[in-house]
Amino acid sequence: MNSSMMLKKATYHLWTFTISKLISSFGSQVYSFAISFYILQATGSAKSFALNLICNVLPRTIAAPFAGYIVDKYSRKTIAITSQIATTLAIGGLLVVSVTSGLSLTAIYITSCILSLTSMLSGVAFTSSITGLVDEARIQKAMSLNQMSISFAAIASPAVGGLLYGVISMPLFLIVYMIASGVAIVLESTMNFTLFSKQKPESVEKESVWQGMKAGVSYLKLQPLLMTIIWIALLVNFLFSAFQVGYSYILIEKLKMASQHFGFTEGAFAVGMLLLSIYYSVRKEVKFPLLVAKKGILVMGAIMGGTVFPLLVTMPYNSMFAYYIILELGLGAIIMIINTPTQVMMQKQIADEFKGRVFSIVETIAMALSPLGMVIYGFLYDVFPAEWVLLLTSGLFVGVVLILARPSVIRKVHPELSVEKGLKKRAEAY
Structure with a gap:
């Protein structure tokens, strides 16, 4: 691929990356808002609410060192897309539970643990791929657009979450999140994560997980x-x-x-x-x-x-x-x-x-x-x-x-x- 074609593809990456990140961040934060509201409304218990927060933080804290090794050893594009698919399936599972037997705290906690792991894997894969997705001159622009999408989601998600929670049922809410997650999968599948990459894939191939983490x-x-x-x-x-x-x-x-x-x-x-x-x-x-x-x-x-x-x-x-x-x-x-x-x-x-x-x-x-x-x-x-x-x-x-x-x-x-x-x-x- 010649340099002008690569630069055009990098420009495409800038916008698909930003839109994908905005959709996933927005969906995740609106979901977190609605589920937190649901737990407090259904149980009135601060402990139940705090346990959901722990399910959001603890799995990613434990798994983060292993995630780094996985991201360095395997295809970052595959990891990002698989994580987004797993997110969609987890929300689908919660949807099935809510329709068949009604939402339970156990189902919510399990879903929160899965989403914590998938968002962390997807985040590390994307962060590690910035220099492969865009040219060196626009790394700052890519980082800024990434942060812009997260900030916009943080501002708008409580208002949108509150509005949707009061207007639509929880199953319909979960369907909307699944559709948004599906759009993110389609966008990510069109991206070339190694367009500008200088990585040598064979450098990690022979290492065990422990050796890879020690090498890091x-x-x-x-x-x-x-x-x-x-x-x-x-x-x-x-x-x-x-x-x-x-x-x-x-x-x-x-x-x-x-x-x-x-x-x-x-x-x-x-x-x-x-x-x-x-x-x-x-x-x-x-x-x-x-x-x-x-x-x-x-x-x-x-x-x-x-x-x-x-x-x-x-x-x-x-x-x-x-x-x-x-x-x-x-x-x-x-x-x-x-x-x-x-x-x-x-x-x-x-x-x-x-x-x-x-x-x-x-x-x-x-x-x-x-x-x-x-x-x-x-x-x-x-x-x-x-x-x-x-x-x-x-x-x-x-x-x-x-x-x-x-x-x-x-x-x-x-x-x-x-x-x-x-x-x-x-x-x-x-």
């Missing part, structure tokens, strides 16, 4: 840049749990914000992500991604600390509401400023044959530490004043980044930064 860890250890990013990501994820737990606690318990206003502030977060996704999809690739990410994380730390401001200074209710809308809008935007350039850099830095394992290792460790952080901070907020917990954590947050992404590390990752600064100084001298 060994590869990571030899990549100082990736290790730096992973350590920053782990500690930032852990410390960010203080905000995830504290934000709801402060607004609902301490400041007594109305539930609909609280929902609006959370919606502003998704809007911030969407706006920056659109921006990154049209702008040039970021020149010094780790430096941009460092600055973004420092601002993120400041926003975390800023969450407690209305606890320290008395504010009128409307001003407080507007303050948190702006804060969440800014946080959503900053997370995109951090994530997009870093993900683009990782896509280019990681060898194709290790992408699945590296991305799944990062996801596993990050997901494992987040629940731990939530448990610890849940305890701390019960024992100590919320403002002190969040202020001290935001200080630690900033300190971790200043140490792990110190100037010497930035210069090692971006040696051209020193050259550029030198040229600027010379130009100013003249």
